[in-house]
Amino acid sequence: METFSGTDISKTISSQDMAQTRRMVEATNVDLTGKREVSGDLGKDDFLKLLITQLSNQDPTNPMEDREFIAQMAQFSSLEQMTNLNSEFKAMSRMLGAGQAMNLLGKDVAVYDGDSRIEGSVTEVTTGSVPMVMVNDRYYSLEDVQSIRTPQQQLNQNVN
Template identity: 40%
Template sequence: MTTIDPNLYLHNQSTSRTPSPELGKDQFLQILMTQLQNQDPTDPMDDSQFISQMAEFSSLEQTMNMANSIDQLVQNQTVSPVIQNSHMIDKEISYQAYEQETGAALDIETSNVVAVSQHEGYAVLELENGEKIYADAVLQINHPNIEDGDSATDVTGPSPEGSE
C-alpha cells in the first residue's frame, strides 16, 4: 500500500502570504472574475462599468508589455560587447603576442582591426594579420593619419616621453 507524504497535507502548508504593493494583470483578472461570479443576479453589473474595467485591463496589459520590451531593448544594447567595441574597427592596435603552444610572451605586434565578434560574452577583435584577440588584450589604439599614411596615437596631450 502506498503512503502519502505528510508534508503534502494542507495543515502542514504555509498559510501566510506576503502582500504585494503592485497589482499585476493576473491579480486584476482574478479580481474581475471574482466580482463577476459574486454579483447579485437581480442587479447585475452595469455594462458601461464592465466595459470600463475591461479597457483598464487591456491598457494595463499593454503598458506592462511595453515596459518589458523597453527593458529588454536597453539591456541588449548596454550589454553587447560587439557594440561596446565596434569603435575599434579600422583602428590600428598594439597587443602582446604569445606563443600558442608554450604561452611564452613574444614581441608587441601591431595590426588593423577589421571586425569585432563575440565569444562566450567577450569581444573578440579580428585583425588584418589574421589573428583574433580579446579586446582586453589591447595595449594601445592608434588611428591612421590620413595626410601621410602614418599612425597617430589616439590620446590627447603630450606623449609619455615628453615629445609630441
C-alpha cells in the first residue's frame, strides 16, 4: 500500500487509475528522453507545460481552487517578465560594451595576451556580442584591456 504525505492513496484512487497514471508518466518520460536537453533551469515553457498537465490531470470531484490557479498564473506572468528583462539586460550589456570599445579609439592601451603584455594605440574597433579592439594590427577582446592612457600627443596639445 502506497502512501503520499501520510494519506493512503488506495482510498483516494483506484488501483486501475494508479496503474494508468504510472503508464502515462512512464510514457511521457520516455517521450521526453532525447527530445530535450536536460538542464537545471526551468523556463516559462516548462512552467506552462506543468500547469497544463496539472489542470488536465486534476481530480474532477475536487478541482483546483481559484486562488491556487490565480497564484500559479501570477507566478507564470512573473517568470515571463523576468525572462523578458533578462533579454533586455543582455542587449543593453552588448550596447554598453560596444560603446566602451568605441571610446578606446585612438587611446593607448595595455592588453594582456596570455602572459605577455602588449602596448599600443587602438586603431579599430568591432562591435557585436564580444567587442574587439585592434592594437598593433591584431584584435583583442575588450575584456583583455588592462589599462588605458590618453596618448602623449593629446596631453601635450591640452597643456599648450
